[in-house]
Amino acid sequence: MRVNPLFSFKWFSAGLIWFWLGLFVLVPLLMLLTASFLQRGETEFVKFAFTLENYQRIFNPIYLDVFWNSFYLAAMTTLFCLLLGYPFAFLLARVTGKYKHLLLLFVIIPFWTSSLIRTYAMVIILKTNGVMNSFLQWLGLIQEPIQLLYTPAAVVVGLVYSLLPFMVLPLYATIEKLDIRLIEAAKDLGARNVRIFWSIIIPLTMPGIIAGSMLVFLPALGMFYIPDLLGGAKALLIGNLIQNQFLSARDWPFGAAVSIILVLVMSLLLVLYYFSILRNSNNRDKVGL
């Protein structure tokens, strides 16, 4: 029997992706899930004895604080990315000609270097005798160098810096699709700019706002090297907690339990995102535009 070559190619490529996801995502996740219910071993990483203790430990106020802190910093990062990214994406979508490509290039350039190296650059800028302090002193705004590095603010600055492109690109995609004629229609009906922004532009670009926020918020929760380098020992976040449990404290079961909680939180957000997209696309289909 002859097999349709297109058909077999489809199965081959889909199979390859499933194999890849299975081997490198599903299997590690199952291992993590298993480990989170096991005990810490004296000589081995894990002892094969069932326990719920790892999950109970998370409810210790110290760790709840870490969760709260992480959510707070990730939320702040998302907010600042949105505030900075929205006007920029709007400009990007409305500018025509050669400047558009130049501006798009600015968004993409950071991807050309490792974000770890860029974070070290932030250290140089923010440290006590760094670029920022020298600049502020030169301006005469401050007399003595101030503490910039190793503060929660430095962590947010670093996270915003690293994650901004992930906010700008989805925003740009939806704002570019925004029909300018709807804005004209709103003006025609007497709406001023503020109202047009809140009742037309924001609702219609909501899919981009949600997508961008997801793409910033989720990595911000788990990024451990930025809080490590810019926040010092003070800002312990979920990412750092997990990293510490696996690499320093050698408490794999607890690290696994924290990871599972993080995965669950992210999944919940993704499900919410999925439903918001579903609702939005129902509204927009078929409109004669």
Add this chain to the structure above:
Amino acid sequence: MNDLVIELKQVSKSFDGVAILKNIDLEIKKGEFLTLLGPSGCGKTTILRLLAGFETPSSGTVLINGEDMLQIEPEDRHINTVFQSYALFPHMSVFDNVAFGPKIRGVPKAEIATQVMDALRMVKLEHLADRKPAQLSGGQQQRVAIARAVVNKPLVLLLDEPLSALDYKLRKEMQIELKQLQRRLGITFIFVTHDQEEALSMSDRIAVMNAGKIEQLGTPKNIYESPNSLFVARFVGESNILVGEVIKVGDDCVEMRLENKIISLKNTKNFQVSQSVNLLLRPEDLHVYDEDEGIPPEPYLHGIIEEVIYKGTTVDLLIRLDSGKQIAATQFFNEDDPKLDFRMGERVFAGWLEGWEALLPSEAAENSAPVSP
């Protein structure tokens, strides 16, 4: 106080050095249904955008109710637009779309509901108030767009080819509905279209536009029966255009040589001897006679039937004149005239009542831009 709601005075508009409108003068009376008719790119939509406030004139003045509009933003003009694409807000229900204008004007909440439902009832959509625009058909979306504009009781309603996306039958229905709506509301309508039939059937007056200028402004009857340029004649309806030369001018009459024949007609435009002229004849104004019916009264032309096209209510004939030129003639079925039986190859006379023709001086640019409506 005068009754002009809109005055354009010497209005020009150019984009990147390209002139789109050239010295437009136009006055529109309160309660009038005025149509801007012309091919795409003639500047008709630009006039609407100038009135709505989305463009500012490069020179000239736009007055609305006697007030200069130069510094007035679109949101402050008492004018509403029905957009070609409808531009309904896709994230809002039909009700919220229509309520958008009243809400902004600060109409009390209870009153908004009454006004919106009244507007929706007017376009027969009150039962669909909760739907989203995406759940409506094209014709229904069109009606919402009209309700959304009319609910604000504008001084002037601008309609930018609002029927072009609808199918033929629905378009016919909406034409009648729009005309009735306009009469009932008494609002000034400015309607943009490239469809001459639509323009003729709906308007009080038509401004035929070409290349940034108003070629002719007049009632539909006036535009159709006495076009003042070849462009108007070609664009509005079908015309046979014959070229002739004046050979004699008498009191009140002019004699011309035309298609190997000498024809005498009324001298309406002060023609001079040896001037070149265009004779315009509408196909339905030509009456076709068999040769055996005898020679008809002047004026007439002589030729052979080349094609007979049966149209149901009419028969269209293509006649090859003795001079070689082809003309079209439309014959109506008539109970009193049983012999509407034309055969190809038959020799016939095509005559018309003197005065039903239009006679124009020939234009230098006559051959440059043939336009089909």
